[in-house]
Amino acid sequence: MAFKRILIAALAATAVVSTASAANIAVIGGKNDDAFWNIIKKGVDDARLVVEANGGTVNYLRLQTYDNFAPDVVQLIQTAISQKVDGLVIPNWVPEGEDPAIKEATAAGIKVILMNAGGIDKARELGAINYVGSDEYIAGVAGGEYFFKNGKKNVLCVNTVPGAANLEARCKGVIDGISKAGGAGKQLPLPATSFGDATAVAEAIKATLLQDGGIDGVITISAGDADSAAIGVMQAGKTEGVLLGTFDLNQSGLDRIKDGTQGFAIDQQPYLQSLLAVTLLASAIDFGTDLPTSPLLTGPGIVDKGNIDATLAGVGKGAR
Template sequence: MKKSLVFRILVTALILALAFTFIACGGTGQEADQPEPDPGPQEPAPEPDPETGEDEPEAPAGDKTYAIIYPVIHQFFDPVTQGAEAYAEQLGDVELIIQAPEGGQVQQQIEIMENLISMKVDGIAIGSTDPEALAPYIDQAIDAGIQVVTFDSDTPNSKRVGYMGTMNYEAGVHMANVIADHLGGEGEIIILQDVATQGNLVERLQGIQDTLEAEYPDIKILDVQSGDADPARSVEVLEAMIEANPDFDSMTGIGGAGGPAAISVWKSRGWTKDDKKIITFDNTDENIAGLRDGIVTALVSQRQHAWGQIIIDSLNTLLEGGTIPEHNDTGTIEVTIDNIDTYQN
């Protein structure tokens, strides 16, 4: 009885051992495959952010990069920037780089050009501070396959494709006629220049000089000086000209700094347009305010508010293999207190 019990226990243990082995081997008698680790729930790959482009370091196909280089930092060019930026945003495939040298420094503008060429931008619009100095760099850009146009100040001795903006010699002729009209065909004037080498200003001055000499011999230019487009320097130079020529009848500013400098001097002396006349270029905020305040007699305004869109349209046309006019004259208009609120209509 005792031996039978022990035997049954041994048989039961053997059966259990065999059953355990069978289960551990997957029920087949072969070695069980090792289970693969559970990787856990999978996150879907993040979509690139269309706003930041952080997952797309390269610009989307079709985007173009254009640079607009002003000859000097001045509020005169604010409407150009505003127009270009608004139009680029409307088109949706144009990136803009907008730069200018401080104080019209030629070397700084050359360095800007060199940098843009190395960046391989698609197009450049430049108002040259010094046409002779910038011409070789415009040619380098063209040779590198970059479309280049000029505006405000042309560089005709370069490979630039075309010029858009004011035809500055004609603007000088217009200014001479405006001066003559307000002086009644006779008087003495002083002229304040900005950057003496800036091509557009040189052409304006030449247009004034030629027209007064040929058509209004009783109007004399007493002095022409440059304030280097610097506001404080322009005031100093103008004060010196006034001290040297106290009997002058009218002052004309050729560039953007001339009008504001004259308004500052007139205010300090307590003058109005009835004492001495200011007949100057450009519809800057200071000049328009001076006109409203009875300090400025007349302005010859350019149409720079249209330049931004014209620049982008021209570069787009060239990039698409089209052609543009060599000269696109946007003209000038006289602004007085009579049309101050309607001249841009």
């Protein structure tokens, strides 16, 4: 009986997919317990309202684990193709693995948007219609410029994982941004023995600030490192003179921005990534719209004293 019911349900679902006239969209995302991808889910859910209002459907396909990463992502793409969706929103995490499958999707007439990872060049190469996400380097430049606009001339970018391409791009962006504006910046690469040891990171930053009295801005490559940096800056007795910034958000960082011991945080605004990617794709499929803006950058969004209250409200609603 149960089997029969499932069969009927499956047939009904197939019927819906093949007969619906509006866009059926599949979105591929990370694990359930990954906080970032739950913000993405909020964007998918909100975009779904628009898509369903026009008679379409949105299906959020999530990875169960990250242990068998590339094959699992490819499997999800194959699932989407076999469901005969009209549109696919996918992060290009592992180009080597995903590219052939994405090309297969475009060859099958599925419209694709790359989201979160990949970049516009990759999107063009694969025949995707756009890239919606952030660019680490551009985000870094915005951070560097923010320091200069707030009167800081000498910025230290603390990198706890030197060598990771995306993090190096963040620091390079910060250094280029402040340098072009007229200031100076340098990177502080920390040895692997300090990673995950909040005290070691804090003490490294404190020692560097004490040794180089000219530094008036510190930025960390992750929200967790900013927690250590805040203590390091305080222990160097420089909470007043040194502006602290970070990439990414967490609760304690937002609390510091609220009470004034941290200057700002750079957010890639994941909610916008899925919200915009899904609605953009649905509109392209249903109405033939073509957005000339590409790539569509969702970051950097800078959170500081000016918008902290609205940001905190967004955190409460699962959108930040």
